[in-house]
Amino acid sequence: xxxxxxxxxxxxxxxxATASSGRVEQSQxxxxxxxxxxxxxxxxxxxxxxxxxxxxxxxxxxxSGISQLNTTLSSVLSSFQSSQTMQASSLxxxxxxVPISKLQLAKGQASMGVELKQSVESLKLTxxxxxxxxxxxxxxxxxxxxxxxxxxxxATDAGATAADGGYSFKIExxxxxxxxxxxxxxxxxVSGVTLSNNSVFLNLPxxxxxxxxxxxxxx
Numbered sequence: 001x002x003x004x005x006x007x008x009x010x011x012x013x014x015x016x017a018t019a020s021s022g023r024v025e026q027s028q029x030x031x032x033x034x035x036x037x038x039x040x041x042x043x044x045x046x047x048x049x050x051x052x053x054x055x056x057x058x059x060x061x062x063x064s065g066i067s068q069l070n071t072t073l074s075s076v077l078s079s080f081q082s083s084q085t086m087q088a089s090s091l092x093x094x095x096x097x098v099p100i101s102k103l104q105l106a107k108g109q110a111s112m113g114v115e116l117k118q119s120v121e122s123l124k125l126t127x128x129x130x131x132x133x134x135x136x137x138x139x140x141x142x143x144x145x146x147x148x149x150x151x152x153x154x155a156t157d158a159g160a161t162a163a164d165g166g167y168s169f170k171i172e173x174x175x176x177x178x179x180x181x182x183x184x185x186x187x188x189x190v191s192g193v194t195l196s197n198n199s200v201f202l203n204l205p206x207x208x209x210x211x212x213x214x215x216x217x218x219x
Contacts (some may be wrong), residue, residue: 012138015022016206037103046103083084088193088200088202088212089193091190091193091202091218092190092191092192092193093189093190094188094189094190094219095187095188095189095190095218095219096187096188096189096202096204096210096214096215096217096218097113097147097183097185097186097187097215097216097217097218097219098185098186098188098202098207098210098214098216099115099168099183099184099186099210099214099216100184100185100186100188100204100207100208101168101170101171101184101186101199102166102167102168102169102186102206102207103127103152103166103167103168103169103186103187104165104166104167104188104206105152105154105162105163105164105165105166105167106164107164108153108154108161108164109151109152109153109154110151110152110153110154110167111149111150111151111152111187112151112152112172112184112185112186112187112218113122113147113148113149113150113167113185113186113216114147114148114150114173114182114183114184114185115146115147115182115183115185115216116143116144116146116148116173116180116182116183117149117180117181118145118146118175118180119142119143119144119145119175120142120143120173120174120175120180120182121137121142121174121175121176122139122141122142122172122173122174123139123140123141123142123143123148123154123171123172123173123174123182124137124138124139124140124171124172124173125137125138125140125150125169125170125171126138126169126170126171126172127152127162127167127168127169128167128168128169128170129162129167130166130167132168134157135156135157135162135167136152136155136156136162137157138152143173147185147216147217152169166206169184170184171183171184174210177182183201185216185217186207187209187219188204188205188206188207189204190202190203190204191203191204191205194209199211199212199213200212202215
């Protein structure tokens with residue numbers, strides 16, 4: 001149960017910021033050398049235009065400021081990602097509700113959920129086998145908006161008992177006689193945490209990794 005880091009974009013960002021800072025410093029040095037050379041070799045009767053020199057210095061300072069800002073933001077991002085990863089690691093071993101339409105039947109019990117953006121007059125849960133065939137349909141009736149905990153005891157419409165294992169399910173919701181969005185939520189136990197592409201992901205056995213931001217509930 002480890003906290004992993006793949007494709008560490010934080011390190012790449014830091015390296016890029018450092019390289020950018022180095023280029024800006026080199027540009028500053030080159031500019032100052034050129035400026036001194038111009039001042040030493042300028043025509044006394046036609047001296048350098050002060051406004052032009054001021055504009056050039058302002059542009060250089062702007063570039064330098066942007067580089068320093070990028071370096072600061074990279075540092076803040078790195079710190080934020082580390083904090084998120086540490087917080088996410090506290091979820092290892094706990095159950096979460098995530099937007100995936102899979103379930104695990106164990107000892108005749110399976111739990112899942114649904115997220116409703118609005119109240120519905122009809123909500124239907126259908127459990128599917130590995131081939132996509134319906135095993136069990138449950139009419140849940142009217143439901144208010146929000147997160148709803150659902151369960152399945154393994155019973156099939158044919159009167160049999162399904163074997164323990166992995167299944168999928170779908171949710172159908174109606175409001176004013178029209179289909180409305182209902183987000184199926186799976187219950188899964190977090191086995192690990194991965195930091196990848198500037199985002200924190202939870203590792204869920206038997207399911208795809210899910211972004212920490214997608215977690216709807218922690219148990």
